Each structure stands twice: as structure tokens, then as C-alpha cells.
Amino acid sequence: MVDTQSINDSERWAGVYKLLDRTSLIHPEFEPAEQIKEFIKTCKILVIGAGGLGCEILKNLALSGFCDIHVIDMDTIDVSNLNRQFLFRRADVGKPKAVTAAAFINKRVQGTNVTPHYCKIQDKDEDFYQEFAIIICGLDSIEARRWINATLVGMRDEDNPDTLKPLIDGGTEGFKGQARVILPGITSCYECSMDMLSKPTGFPLCTIANTPRLPEHCIEWASVLEWPNKHGERKMDTDDPMDIQWLYETALARAKQYNIQGVTYSLTQGVVKNIIPAIAATNAIIAASCCNEALKLATTCAKYLDNYMMYSGNDSVYTYTFEHQRKEDCPVCSNSATKLEFNGNKTLEDLMDYLKEKPDVQLKKPSFALGGKPLYMQAPKQLEEAMRPNLAKPLRDLFSSGDELTITDSTLPFSMQIEISFA
Amino acid sequence: MDAKTQKYDRQLRLWGSSGQEALESAHILLINATAVGCEILKNLVLPGIGHFTVVDQGTVVQSDIGSNFFLDSESLGKSRAERACELLGELNEDVQGHWVAKDIISILAENPRYLAQFSMVIATDVTRQTAEKLGALCWVNGQDATIDNEHNSSPAGKKETMFVWVKTVGLVGTARFAVPEHTIVETHPDNVADLRIDTPFPELVTYAKSFDFNTQDSLEFGHIPYVAILLKYMEEWKQEHGGEIPSTYAEKNQLKANIRAGMRSADDENFDEAIDSVLRSCQPTVVPNDIKDLLKDPKCENLTAESTNFWILARAVRDFVNDQEKSAGLLPLSGTIPDMKAQTNSYVTLQSIYKAKAKRDVQEISKIVDTLLESLGLASGSISHQEIESFCKYSAFLRVIRYRSIEQEYHQPKTTQIASWLSDPDSVFPYYVLLRASDTFYDDHGRYPGEGENWEEDVDPLHTNVTTLLQSWGIDTDAVSKDVTHEICRFGNGAIHNIASFMGGVVSQETIKLITRQYIPLNNTFIFDGARSVSAVFAV
Numbered sequence: 001m002v003d004t005q006s007i008n009d010s011e012r013w014a015g016v017y018k019l020l021d022r023t024s025l026i027h028p029e030f031e032p033a034e035q036i037k038e039f040i041k042t043c044k045i046l047v048i049g050a051g052g053l054g055c056e057i058l059k060n061l062a063l064s065g066f067c068d069i070h071v072i073d074m075d076t077i078d079v080s081n082l083n084r085q086f087l088f089r090r091a092d093v094g095k096p097k098a099v100t101a102a103a104f105i106n107k108r109v110q111g112t113n114v115t116p117h118y119c120k121i122q123d124k125d126e127d128f129y130q131e132f133a134i135i136i137c138g139l140d141s142i143e144a145r146r147w148i149n150a151t152l153v154g155m156r157d158e159d160n161p162d163t164l165k166p167l168i169d170g171g172t173e174g175f176k177g178q179a180r181v182i183l184p185g186i187t188s189c190y191e192c193s194m195d196m197l198s199k200p201t202g203f204p205l206c207t208i209a210n211t212p213r214l215p216e217h218c219i220e221w222a223s224v225l226e227w228p229n230k231h232g233e234r235k236m237d238t239d240d241p242m243d244i245q246w247l248y249e250t251a252l253a254r255a256k257q258y259n260i261q262g263v264t265y266s267l268t269q270g271v272v273k274n275i276i277p278a279i280a281a282t283n284a285i286i287a288a289s290c291c292n293e294a295l296k297l298a299t300t301c302a303k304y305l306d307n308y309m310m311y312s313g314n315d316s317v318y319t320y321t322f323e324h325q326r327k328e329d330c331p332v333c334s335n336s337a338t339k340l341e342f343n344g345n346k347t348l349e350d351l352m353d354y355l356k357e358k359p360d361v362q363l364k365k366p367s368f369a370l371g372g373k374p375l376y377m378q379a380p381k382q383l384e385e386a387m388r389p390n391l392a393k394p395l396r397d398l399f400s401s402g403d404e405l406t407i408t409d410s411t412l413p414f415s416m417q418i419e420i421s422f423a
Numbered sequence: 424m425d426a427k428t429q430k431y432d433r434q435l436r437l438w439g440s441s442g443q444e445a446l447e448s449a450h451i452l453l454i455n456a457t458a459v460g461c462e463i464l465k466n467l468v469l470p471g472i473g474h475f476t477v478v479d480q481g482t483v484v485q486s487d488i489g490s491n492f493f494l495d496s497e498s499l500g501k502s503r504a505e506r507a508c509e510l511l512g513e514l515n516e517d518v519q520g521h522w523v524a525k526d527i528i529s530i531l532a533e534n535p536r537y538l539a540q541f542s543m544v545i546a547t548d549v550t551r552q553t554a555e556k557l558g559a560l561c562w563v564n565g566q567d568a569t570i571d572n573e574h575n576s577s578p579a580g581k582k583e584t585m586f587v588w589v590k591t592v593g594l595v596g597t598a599r600f601a602v603p604e605h606t607i608v609e610t611h612p613d614n615v616a617d618l619r620i621d622t623p624f625p626e627l628v629t630y631a632k633s634f635d636f637n638t639q640d641s642l643e644f645g646h647i648p649y650v651a652i653l654l655k656y657m658e659e660w661k662q663e664h665g666g667e668i669p670s671t672y673a674e675k676n677q678l679k680a681n682i683r684a685g686m687r688s689a690d691d692e693n694f695d696e697a698i699d700s701v702l703r704s705c706q707p708t709v710v711p712n713d714i715k716d717l718l719k720d721p722k723c724e725n726l727t728a729e730s731t732n733f734w735i736l737a738r739a740v741r742d743f744v745n746d747q748e749k750s751a752g753l754l755p756l757s758g759t760i761p762d763m764k765a766q767t768n769s770y771v772t773l774q775s776i777y778k779a780k781a782k783r784d785v786q787e788i789s790k791i792v793d794t795l796l797e798s799l800g801l802a803s804g805s806i807s808h809q810e811i812e813s814f815c816k817y818s819a820f821l822r823v824i825r826y827r828s829i830e831q832e833y834h835q836p837k838t839t840q841i842a843s844w845l846s847d848p849d850s851v852f853p854y855y856v857l858l859r860a861s862d863t864f865y866d867d868h869g870r871y872p873g874e875g876e877n878w879e880e881d882v883d884p885l886h887t888n889v890t891t892l893l894q895s896w897g898i899d900t901d902a903v904s905k906d907v908t909h910e911i912c913r914f915g916n917g918a919i920h921n922i923a924s925f926m927g928g929v930v931s932q933e934t935i936k937l938i939t940r941q942y943i944p945l946n947n948t949f950i951f952d953g954a955r956s957v958s959a960v961f962a963v
Binding site: 006007008011012013014015016017018019022023024025026027056059060063064065079080082083084086089090108109110174175179211212213214241258259260265266269270275276277278279280281282283284285286287288289291292293295296302303305309313314315316317318319321 | 495928942
């Protein structure tokens, strides 16, 4: 056993320190300085998510020499995490991810102090986020990303450079992924790129109810229509194998009735939990890319990514690095209202359905107002009932072309201004 | 669901149980427990590779624990192979880890066939000499798998040894894969639908005619499957155009207009679906060129008892395609159709029509396979029905990749290609040249450039190596900027964990693709520039 004293920083971090001690002709603006090494040791860095990407990110930051790392995650460990979330073992199943991951890193990498936060990101206020120099996201939720993005854009005060919090965001799906650097208010933000997301997979209710063709239609029928019929108020628990088994059997029976093949337990689980395939290798690539950017941002030893790298590994290996442009009418990082053309003869409900599905909007239960006056409100119940008739009215009876609507939604951390002109 | 399926759920959705079985029967050799080497193994141990072996004669030093997550401060002074094997082994109780605290060259001196037991050899932090030797030995094993068959009577079961040489230097990483021949059936194309709108088989024609386009029931009209709509309008077109399908852009647009004219309301999404598929449907159904080439390959022509299942199946498909009467000169049908707006019954019927035709094609090909197996003196049934089915389903997407050997890379350089790669000012290829020049620098100095304190003194001698190399290829010596040479000296052969982890991800992903024979692996050299976050693949 070798005691702590014998660990020698300059030998241990030889690889990184060569970058930091030596000048570069490729990056002539870089000036080596001892303070840079000190900065990596002392700056606070926040990791959002302690899952597949999060575990990798924590490891990478610790081995980049960052010492003051915080991690926030509201989840507990599931057995299906073990094929990639390498800081967890079978005995850890059920424990909080943030706490387990932090303890592992602190034990493995001497001198690193990871502080866990076992909670939702929304539980923390601006003062909390203000403490960090850099924030790295390894999330699988669009909603959470929108929230942190809007929060960081909102926190930025142009006159106070300390309020600028670089956000590095990674995401993976199967053999594909992306890493990006967001300087809130300066570069394209998460909301600017919402239209790059694919349409949320959903099947029309009439197909599910009347003309099922795919095994997925039968599964949706079981979970959306039959579950409330048979179980009343009891909510489905997609983590409970008994509930999945029930859905599987119900979907299978319907599939048999219609001669549809392909309903399996695994597909049932995949559809109702919206499971995205995930492997260690892709997470490693994307997390490493994010942390490489964090090290470059913190030390200036090379230029940071401006601002997006896409990765695809299905057919050979392909990366595409480009500058994603800011959206001029971004509802989060611009001051102007989002512009939309819509048929004025369509109803408010039509507009609502359209906005729910539109990839760059993705609402769940929107409320609408015009110049502070509500047009439709989801809550409270009495107000909802009173305003419900508006849903059936054509838009041109409710407002004029070119008017600006304010849309709020529980999934949106901000209110969205949409200028609607009648097409 | 059993415990293993639960644990591996997220990956089984990518490569299925057959891919998982392939992983579980693989044995990976890692040469040197470097940061990148251990990262590669981490990503293979987690998804459940069968066995891994770490060969490393070194002991753990300070710079190891600063860059390698699987060597910690308690490991200082201990065997790198042993400690890495121990800490990696903790990741998955279903994986067997082994270690040998010896140098690979001395192991090979004792046992020249040592590498033959491994599915894949991953070499990290080895000299060019060692890499060339390992590459050559693995290459022979790979060829053994297809020509020499004395140790294994099953042609497909023969083990071959794939090789990858990985380097990380500062912010740069490279990986060079070498496999004599890699064949893939399950390439996982986005869409395998093969609808044959231009050349419908009889059952399909009958099906299309079963729909009443004059029906007064708008629900019924709005649910005529778009395949039936396309078949109807295509048939009408052919009758008016001497049996030809639309070929020019204008003609295709005209067909679209014809379909649009048949719409009754803007809500007839089935007609929209038909219009959206016009361009694809006007592509004549033929055997794709790359598959034609594959079917002409000498390995397909000249089967032996040692031929792999892939080539026996390819031959069967070739014979099928050549039999006009059975195949109309086309590949076996995939039998898959996309979702489309339709009533349940008409959709399921359509699905079963395609499936039945696909099944008939599989039956025909099975017969040919049996004949071929018999003529080769192999047991009938030695290729499973499932394998034949899968081969037929993906026959339009088969792939054969023949890599260049490391020996070819060094002794028959593709100078024209290299010159063209270097002519792009944004290319990452200069790093290839620099790492080759660094190997020469090592030969001369016994260390890599920039490793010592006086690192800038290495810039000139290293750049001389760059110049010499470029001259040997007949390429302008200013094709590689001296700033890049300076940058490599700045890196000083240092290991940066993020780069090791990035390369570990890429190499493990490629290893999984190679071992499972699913998806398409890169050919043959991957270069990542972490300073610019860009990468590229070159077949050097």
C-alpha cells in the first residue's frame, strides 16, 4: 500500500499538464499559467444525470483533474442499468444513483470530491446553479433539458460575465449520439434546435381503437384504452413486472383477434416505457466528447467546440461537426415572438393539437392567453370548464391575424409568445 | 424475463440474442493495460464479452492512475495486468478475466500460435515493429479461418483473429483495424421494404384489383392501402405507355398528378402516402450493383468444403437469381412492408401476401442450399433454416469488407489517395503522417517526440521524418504544416483520459460490430482530433 503523500501531481497528471504547460502554434492564443492548473482543482462543476452518460462524465471529470464536482439525479438504480452504468453493481439496485456514483468516484480517484444531490433539477434554485463554472448534462429527457437550458439562459446578465454558465449537453440512442456546447444567450441554445428532434412517436387514437395493424397499436390499445377501463383510477406502474405482464397479455389477445403478429413482452415494455436502446460504447464516446470540451473550456488549452458534433456508428463511424445557428425567434434566447402561420378557420383545439405534436414545441397541457386575457386555461377546474367552449371556436373569432398569444404549459419552464398569422 | 435478459435489455434491442451469443463466446486479448486499452475492455465487459486477457509486463506508475480509471492509487507498484484485470472484472460477474504479466513478444517466442485462441487482438502502446508482427500473425489466423480447416470440421465455426492497433497521443487518437475478410448479413438498413410496384407478382395484382375505387363509403375509400393505389395507377400508366414505368422527372410528376386527381378529399392520407412513394416506386426493381459484384465474387463462384455459410448462401442466391423462371432475375423478397393507412384486414392480407412470397423464395433457396451442401460433401441442414431466412431477407444489403493488411499499408502505400486526403486543408490526415513519423522518431531515439522536458528540440528532427515520409510517397513536403509537428511534440505522447475514453468507445463499438457480424464496421483507420472535435475514416 502506498500512502497519499507519495502521489505526485505533476507525474500523475503528466498527460494533461503537458497540454497546460506548453505553448501551441495551432492555438497561439493559449498562454500556459500555473493558475490554470489551480483552476481545474478548485472550480465547481455540475453534472446533471448519473445514468449512462453521467457515470462516464463523472469518471472523465475526475481523471481530467477536476476536484470539486457535484452530481444531481432523482433516480434509483435499476437492474437494466448495469450493462453500461459501470459505477453500479447488482447489490446497488434500488439505491439513489447520485449517491452511489459519487461514493464510487470518491473512493477510486484520490483527491476528487463528488457531492451528490438526490433530487430533481427543478428542486434547486438559481443560487444553486450560480455556484458552478460549467454544467454538463447527460440526460435522456427533453423536458429536463429544456428546463435547465431556459434556466441558464434566464440567469445570464450581459453586464455580469459570472452569470454566463456554459452548458455542455450530450445524448445517445443506440449507436448514435451528439455532443454540443451552449453558451446561453450567445450561441444556439437547446430550444433553438428543438426542430432537429423527431416527432414524438404516437399513434392516432382512431387507429388504435379501430384499425390496428402493428403490434405497437395493440400495445397502445392495452395501455391507453383498456388499462383505465379495467383498473379505474389505479395508475399503471411501468416498473412493475405484473403491470407489464397484464399489458402484454391484453395486447396479445387483441393482436390474436386481429391476426397481428409480433407482440412480445420485450416490445410491450419498450413501447410503454419508451425505451431507447443504450450501450456503454456510445455513452463513452459522447461523454468523453463532452468532458473534452469541459477541459478545453476550463483551461483554454485548445478551442472549444463551436458548437455541435453529431456521431453515428451504424454504418462505419461518422462524425459531423458544425455550428448550429441561433433561431431568430427562439422562445427562450431571443426577444421576439415565435412566428406561426395557421388557418384562421381552424379551431383553438386544432391549434392546440398541432402544437402538441410540433417537434419544436411539444406541449402537453397548454393554456392560452391573449394580452393577459385568458383564452383557455387548463386549471383551475372551474375556469377550465368556463373557457372550454372557446376550444371549439375558429381562431378568427377569438383574435386577429398577427396577434401574439402567450402559451404556458407545465412542461415549459417559460411562457411562449407565438405570433399567429392566418394562412 | 430472466435475469440476464433484464440486465442486457437495452443492448438486446440493438443486436438481439444472436449478437449476444457471439459476444459471449468471444475472447479478447488486450496488449498493455493502458488508459485506452482499459476503456475498450470496460465497454466490452459491461455488455458481457465471454473472456478477456490482459497482457502487460509493467507495473503501475503515477501517470497510470492519473489517466486510467482501472488502476487506482492502491495499485501503485503492482502488476498492471493483474490490477487492471481485477478492477475490470468487477464490472460484470458473467465475464471471465485473465492476465499475464509478460511482454507479448516473449510470449510469442514461447508459443507462436498464442494469438490463435483470441477472437480479437487489441494492441495499445506497442511499437511499430510489434504492431507489424502482431498484425501479420493475426492476418494469417484470419486467412486460416477461410482456407486452412484442419482443426475444425464446421466451416462457419472456425475462429479467426481480428486485429486493431490503437494509439492516443495528447488530443489525438487513431485506430487501425485489420481483418482479411468480413462478411455481414445483418447490416441493419433503415428500411428493408421491397414492394415491387413496378413488377408485381400475380398475387399482388389480384390483391390490388380487389379494391373498389368507386365505393361510396368514404371510410372505405380513405383506407385503401397505398400499395394498392400505387399498383392501380402504375398499371394504368403502363398500359398507356407500352408497358414502361415512368422514368423521367416529368413522367414521375405526371404519375403523382394522376394519383392526386383520384383523391376525393384532402383527408385521404392514403393517397398522400401513395404520392410520397412514387419516386421510390419508379426505381426499377433490380439486383443492386454492389450485390451483383458480390454474387460474381470468386468465393461465390468457387465453393469448397471450407467455404463459409455466407458464401454458400450467396451462391444459392446467385443460382436463384440466374433462374429467371423462379426469380424473374430478382433477389429473394424481404417480405416486410411498412405501416400504412389501412383497415386491419386489408393490411394483414397484404402483409401475408408479401410474407408468403418471401417464404416461397426461401424454400427455393433452401433447395439450392441443400444441393450445394451435398455437392460439397457437407451435411444437409448444416445451415439452419433461420440463417437462410435471414440471408434472404437482407440479401439486398449484404456486405463484404476486405481490409488492407498492415503490411500492404507500409509496403504498397496508396500514394494518390494519400495526396488527395492531404490536399483538403481541413483534413485530419496530417495526424496520420505525424504518428507514422513519430514511430520512426522512436526507432531513432528510443522515445517518442516531446516526452522529455526540452520538448521543442524534438520538433525539427520529427519534421525531418515527416518530410522523408512525404518524399517517399512523392508528395509535396509542405503538405503537412510544421505547426502540426510542433503540436505533436507539445502532446509529448501524453495520455489524456477523455481521448482514451473517446477512442475506447469507438474501438469497443467497432469490436462489437465485428464480433456480432452486425452493423457495418469502419474500414480501416479512424482518426479523431480532439482539439477540433472532428474525425474521419481512411482506408490506408
